[in-house]
Amino acid sequence: MASNDTIVALATATGSGAIAVIRLSGPESISIVNRIFKGKNLAEQASHTVHFGTIRNGNEVLDEVLVSLFIAPHSYTREDVVEISTHNSRYIIERIIELLIHNGARAARPGEFTLRAFLNGQMDLSQAEAVADLIASTSAASHRVAMQQMRGGFSNVLKQLREQLIQFASLIELELDFSEEDVEFANRSQLEALILEINGVIRKLIASFEQGNVLKNGVPVVIAGRPNVGKSTLLNTLLNEERAIVSDIAGTTRDTIEDEINIHGVTFRFIDTAGIRDTLDIIEAKGVERTREKMRQARLIVYLADPQQDDLEEIKSQIAEVAQLDVPYVTVVNKMDLLKPEHIDAFRVIAPLFISAKNNVGVEELKQELLHKVNLHNLDAGDVLVSNVRHVEALRKTEDALQRVLQGINGSVTSDFLALDIRQALHHLGEITGSVSTDDLLDNIFSKFCIGK
Numbered sequence: 001m002a003s004n005d006t007i008v009a010l011a012t013a014t015g016s017g018a019i020a021v022i023r024l025s026g027p028e029s030i031s032i033v034n035r036i037f038k039g040k041n042l043a044e045q046a047s048h049t050v051h052f053g054t055i056r057n058g059n060e061v062l063d064e065v066l067v068s069l070f071i072a073p074h075s076y077t078r079e080d081v082v083e084i085s086t087h088n089s090r091y092i093i094e095r096i097i098e099l100l101i102h103n104g105a106r107a108a109r110p111g112e113f114t115l116r117a118f119l120n121g122q123m124d125l126s127q128a129e130a131v132a133d134l135i136a137s138t139s140a141a142s143h144r145v146a147m148q149q150m151r152g153g154f155s156n157v158l159k160q161l162r163e164q165l166i167q168f169a170s171l172i173e174l175e176l177d178f179s180e181e182d183v184e185f186a187n188r189s190q191l192e193a194l195i196l197e198i199n200g201v202i203r204k205l206i207a208s209f210e211q212g213n214v215l216k217n218g219v220p221v222v223i224a225g226r227p228n229v230g231k232s233t234l235l236n237t238l239l240n241e242e243r244a245i246v247s248d249i250a251g252t253t254r255d256t257i258e259d260e261i262n263i264h265g266v267t268f269r270f271i272d273t274a275g276i277r278d279t280l281d282i283i284e285a286k287g288v289e290r291t292r293e294k295m296r297q298a299r300l301i302v303y304l305a306d307p308q309q310d311d312l313e314e315i316k317s318q319i320a321e322v323a324q325l326d327v328p329y330v331t332v333v334n335k336m337d338l339l340k341p342e343h344i345d346a347f348r349v350i351a352p353l354f355i356s357a358k359n360n361v362g363v364e365e366l367k368q369e370l371l372h373k374v375n376l377h378n379l380d381a382g383d384v385l386v387s388n389v390r391h392v393e394a395l396r397k398t399e400d401a402l403q404r405v406l407q408g409i410n411g412s413v414t415s416d417f418l419a420l421d422i423r424q425a426l427h428h429l430g431e432i433t434g435s436v437s438t439d440d441l442l443d444n445i446f447s448k449f450c451i452g453k
């Protein structure tokens, strides 16, 4: 599906830096640049070559540049692509882009280069989406998930299974033509075996979403506990920054405070909360309500206890309440600097970890424990993870449709109903890789990209 116009945009970020890259893609890329480039005749040069020269507006020299050529189909978009490396001056960039537009290029829309790469078959939709994730990745973990998806990830597996399912769909549809004669072209037990196989793969992918999502967006960890136990102190120590106000007045924190840190390649989002207690103060009560809500949504709760305030039995009953939320949690005893050794033993039954948030003691061990709890050590380099909400939704719909096919086979429903459900499953599978796509869907995905991507 070749585009007939040539698009241009700045491919590098605006801001300071030595060099900027302006990119063009489309049939006229080379001839448009040729009109304003003084140096070799670009139309006569081979693909994947770089040429020094000047960009001129009439007699005015705008910049000395390097021009890289990528001739179709050997480029990111599979169209002719030219990249002009200029000095990074806003003035120069704007003038050159203006000149290129004046000579026949069109300003690219957000994500339009990657959209073309998708439309021209360079990558499937889930890979194109991974490009955006890759650019946005901020940690080793999110980088790994995006990279793996961009390089094919699960879309290869899905494509294969989809092919097989398509064959069955056609066989069953063939039966419809012979409905009088009661023939079965599609072997029902083979179909059932295939669907069970596909469902197995899909379930694994759906199950991987929780982890993939967490790796991409960070692990939300709520720091909770009674007032004054040192939650805000812990947040500050973790972030190595005076992020939250700390005081010895109970009820200091009233709203949630969030910030991210990277622990051994994984992004954690820590959420400091208002201390839990019954209070008549309306604002504080709202804060406590918010704390409970954040705890329910958390991936992990760090429940902080302070033996200076509460005795063992009280802390036990607090923990019992936390356990009811059904969210993984770690109990941590804070202010260990104030604890006598004999007390430490008494509290060991309820808490694996003792820290002093104020003195930064035991916090490294806490980080290790958090890493352990999110279970990343079970991840192999080759594991395929789904990290995109759109994908997981399509997978769930596929699973539902396949479930209906299975019921249909076992309930001996007629071929037309089977065919309908198989087509449904195929549709949703195809949505992931883009074998099935609508303009709305593409708009939605690519408009979230930046211009130049």
Ligand SMILES: Nc1nc2c(ncn2[C@@H]2O[C@H](COP(=O)(O)OP(=O)(O)OP(=O)(O)O)[C@@H](O)[C@H]2O)c(=O)[nH]1
Pocket: 225, 226, 227, 228, 229, 230, 231, 232, 233, 234, 245, 246, 247, 248, 249, 250, 251, 252, 253, 254, 273, 274, 275, 276, 334, 335, 336, 337, 338, 355, 356, 357, 358, 359
């Ligand atoms: N000795 C000692 N004091 C600590 C430690 N951690 C925190 N504190 C003190 O405990 C008091 C309360 O700390 P905060 O961090 O404000 O406690 P909080 O849990 O956020 O309290 P609220 O926001 O009111 O719920 C402050 O005076 C801190 O200096 C610690 O490890 N050792």
Ligand SMILES: [Mg+2]
Pocket: 231, 232, 233, 244, 245, 246, 252, 253, 272, 273, 275
């Ligand atoms: Mg606080």
